[in-house]
Amino acid sequence: MTQMKRPCSPTPLPSKLVSTTACLTTDALKEHDRNTRPVSLITRLDMASEQSTSGIPGEIPILSPSTRSSQWSRSSSPSRLSDAQYRYRLLRRANIFVDDEIPMDIQHETENKVFNVLLDTNNSNLYKVSEKLWHKSKELVRKPSGKAEWTEALYTAIDELKPDGLEVARNRDWREDLKPPVYNPLSTIPRKRDRSHRIVPGNTVELTIPIFKLKDPRPDICVGLSDENLANALVPKKGRSAARRFLVDLQETSSLISDPHVTPLGLRFPFLVVEAKAAATGGNLYQAQNQAAVGGSAALQILKNLSDLQDLDEEGQEITEDGPVVTQDLPNTKLRLAFSVTTEGPIHELWIHFQKPREEDFYMVCLGTWRTTLEDGSLNFLRQLSAVLRWGNGEFKDDIISVLQDI
Template sequence: MKRSRSCSPTFLAIKQHKPTSPTTHLTYHALEEHNHNIPSLPPCALLQMALEERAHSLSDIPIIPPPSTRSSQRSRSSSPVRPSDAQYRGGHLRRAKIFVGDEIPASISCYVNTSIFHNLTSSGNDHLYQISERLWRKSKELEKKPSGEAEWTEALYAALNDLKPVEFEAVRNRDWRTDLKPPVHNPRPTIPRKRSELHQPLQENAATDSLYPSPDSSRVIEPAIPVFRLKDPRPDICVGLSDDSLADSLEHAKGRDIAQSLLLDMQDTSTLISDPHVTPLGLRFPFLIVEAKAGATGGNLYQAQNQAAVGGSTALLILKGLSDLRDSQDLNRENQDCVETSDESGQATPDIKLNLAFSITTEGPVHELWLHFRKPNEDFQMVCIGIWRTTSKDGSLNFLRHLSAILRWGNGEFKDNLVSILQDL
């Protein structure tokens, strides 16, 4: 039996063609007869041959990504990322001249010790003991559970609400206006090089750039400049004077109508911003803020301190707005010689009263008390003056004694100084 063999049409056509003699000359007629007898390749075979030839010709050429791909890769690698807590303090706060942990000047230390914390064991101890007992029991209860910021803030707010006078307002978790924050010094654009240095590389690379322009050349010459911004304050608790209490204090000197509308008109005309909230809440001249964190939910004191540093500095700027308004009124009433004489004599106590604010930072049961003030060189300072743990009976009581002293000062000398200035405006 003969073995059958399958052949393609092209192969059969070549096989059936009558072979030529080896001695056949390569003439025009022979080539024409050869082309006539050999069938042409099918289109699919021609396409495959063309693709193989193209692939072979491009195999030695390196593949370069398009400019858009390279620039997008570079932009992703150099895109700004959220700074760490340490970077925020060392970069953002420092550029706003806000410093944490310095020493208290002697004049401010003397005033604080003699006018605010001079009588911590005064009258009202029975009421204070009851509030301290409740805060201690609540802290012990929260410590047994993975309690978050809201629970710890609520415990402190309850104690603060029991301590504060009726003349005060205490609000929670409300945004402050972004235009009240301390200004931040941002880097200036890159200093241009000397003209000779600037043109030399451009001339050397002129021919190359004309043939192969670089889409990223501008990025290389002018690198991106970082922009530093402070986070907008949003204290967990904010304490200040109420609209009604200030109106009552101003009524005798200004009359009822003017007393009720004075701060409203100043706020609406941006003459004096005394309520820091985006939506005004009738809380004027905040002097105490609280920033609470909970270790159970990943918060810590360092984060709370960073937030309190901005809020406390903003409170100082609000008070500075009032003192600047007072100074401008004095300039209109007195001649320059009298102003220079008063400046040389110095003003101690009134300036200190308008240059103090307090903040409380917490991490669970740990409560820190901070003093905010501004140095003559306009640096904002934040100094810790005490730390207590409210799961301890003594710690809870001592903490509330200091808090009660601040509230008494706020309703006393602090408020009286504000009212005396507002009466003269």
């Protein structure tokens, strides 16, 4: 049985605008496009603003596909950005620069204070840990191993190499307020003015302003100083009771956030973060580097906050004593350092994070790359990593304690 179609009059309406009751046929839509004058974006925004301020309900102006496309790109959030866009559009807005050049003074600092004494390849513990990582890496590459398996292998190596005064945490969220600030662009579209030349607020225009936000750090592995170890070191200067609650009180009052975790773990002043990926499950080094860039910068921010707290304390002493005070320079004032490891399966990169004197920028430079499926690659990587761990438990910790004792 043939179904009867609903009749539609082919006669065009006398008005140039197609009636809202007209049939939405192809011919009717083409007729509407021919007879409708184009309306600019500013006009549409003004119309929406007038309707909202007058209380008259109105339809949201429909933008052309090209306008919608450009508006979408302007309001992109980090979750919609590609890995390359996140690095070059967003990290740079936070003054984080990846793969920059390492200055001579930073290089001199690391060579003489971090990597000045590398463990001998015949060191029994180092050799044992290296053998284990090497064999585990060869085992993992024979199957489609994911991020969790590779992270576990590296965590085991770090845990067996770390000195007693350090703490290690895995997959824990860091506080949002430790991230470097992102400098978002300002709107360039003028808002509507009323007859008295006052700017009328327009919510529609504000939606076009992009708001970029760094992803919160959540390192796969994080290494820092033990809270208990720091407290014991402060006992001679502050007394046992005060030493135990000193860093806790500073954190509770937000005077100094030394434990970066949302839920404090007793790991303070992190100096090494690890971001792991597995190519077999879709991860890559580029993604790991982006994540490490934020985590490493947050670690530097903690050290900067310590420096600022020391400066405030010294200013207070000058006011109290009403005279010049001979102050001790913060050891990490000139060279604030942190490290990170990024991995893609058996490929391991070691990075240094630093800030230059009197600059707010954060820099991240690669120090070397190793493949742990090779015996020499595993051994040489762990020699460098062991040096970072010993520096963290040695000179780095001593510098931190020296400052805390004087606050």
